[in-house]
Structure formats: structure tokens, C-alpha cells
Amino acid sequence: MHGGRTLYGFTLGVITLHTHFPRTLGDVANARTWKFPVLYKIVEGATPRAIIGKEKSCVDRILSAAKELEAEGVKVITTSCGFLSVLQEELARAVSIPVITSALLLVPLVYRICGMKPVGILTANSKAFTKEHLLKAGADQIPVKIAGLENTDFGKALLNDEPCMDFEKARSEVVQTAKELVRQHPDLGCIVFECTNLPPFATDVQRETGLLVFNLIDLVNMVCSAAERIGDVF
Structure with a gap:
């Protein structure tokens, strides 16, 4: 067995906007929505308006968040805003695991x-x-x-x-x-x-x-199910 990380067992990593509105069951940013272990990465300053405005600083932080989630061992990455479809190609190329932006x-x-x-x-x-x-x-x-x-x-x-x-x-x-x-x-x-x-x-x-x-939950569940067909070694 090989280590190198502090935490293990996450299937899904979610790049999450920095928001304060309620997240009820079924929302991507409510952890109880998922049947898989999920790890969230909040992107500071990435508000809904910043994302709509495609602020360069937010884009850079989102790309960094994807790389950090991959390094932390998640098998699939998604986001908490459908407008991030504009970064699908960039994010998919930045990591070596499946990315679902929208x-x-x-x-x-x-x-x-x-x-x-x-x-x-x-x-x-x-x-x-x-x-x-x-x-x-x-x-x-x-x-x-x-x-x-x-x-x-x-x-x-x-x-x-x-x-x-x-x-x-x-x-x-x-x-x-x-x-x-x-x-x-x-x-x-x-x-x-x-x-x-x-x-x-x-x-x-x-x-x-x-x-x-x-919706996004349907698509992410499908990809995560495929990613979990072969479980972790530990």
C-alpha cells in the first residue's frame, strides 16, 4: 500500500462557488444529496456574479481547485454552477480524471x-x-x-x-x-x-x-457509478 495523503475514500470532488444562499437536499452543495463520499473545495471570491462576468482571477482559482481535488484523491470533479460549461475544455485538460462542469x-x-x-x-x-x-x-x-x-x-x-x-x-x-x-x-x-x-x-x-x-445530479451519479466499479485498494 502507498500513502502520501491525509484523507482517503472520496469519489466526488465539487468545485463550489463562495455563496451564502440556502442549499437544500438535492442541491449540488448539500453533501446529503450524494450517495458517494464527496469533498468540497470552496473557491473564495467566486460569487455568482463573478462567474457570470468570467473574472480572470476566478478562472485561475477554479483551475487550481480542480488540481487540488485531483491531488486529494477524488475520482470525479464537478462544479456548483452550470455557467462553468465555458471552462469544460480547460478543466478537463488540467486534470487526468473526469470533469463535469455543467x-x-x-x-x-x-x-x-x-x-x-x-x-x-x-x-x-x-x-x-x-x-x-x-x-x-x-x-x-x-x-x-x-x-x-x-x-x-x-x-x-x-x-x-x-x-x-x-x-x-x-x-x-x-x-x-x-x-x-x-x-x-x-x-x-x-x-x-x-x-x-x-x-x-x-x-x-x-x-x-x-x-x-x-440535471447535473443525474449526470454526476452516472459518471461516479462508472468510476466506482473498481474500488480503491484501501
């Missing part, structure tokens, strides 16, 4: 699975959502329809990093936004949550829209 990586797959119909995307901020976010996820050639939550209390709580949130109101806002997206685009094949804070509402949205809903 649920947007699912878009090409679910498009083909769900009848090659347009994919609905629910995002925290549609005004900040760009073609680059899709391009870096390999999804720029897929027909998508986008709905943002930036004008809801839920969306504002995330973007303004507010320490309190009305969860039931958030649930209603997310469901209503999804239903309106489907009403406007009845040809949708499925819905993908760009925002990593939306998975707690996946069941409600799927029930109310009748469409399959995919």
Missing part, C-alpha cells in the same frame, strides 16, 4: 434520446446565457428553447446571494416558469436544468409538465 453536457445526449425534439433549458439567468455556454458543452448545434428565472424571487436570491429563501415560493416559481416554457414551445422533447440549484424541483417540474427532466 448539465449542459447532457443536451446532445437527451436530444437524441427524446425523439430529436428541441430541448428546453431552465437557467438561473437567461440574460447571461450565451451561445458559448452551449458551444463549450458540445451543444451548439442542438435546437434549444431557454427560460430564465432572473425575474423570480428564487432567481434573485441566487444572483444576489441572499442568505434566506422561501423554498415553497421558489418551487412554485420554478414550476410555473417550466410550464410557461412548455406552453410556448409544445414541441419540446425534454427539459434540462442548467442551474445546479434547480434539481430539488425536478420531480415537481416533471410531474407538472409531463416531460423528462435532466
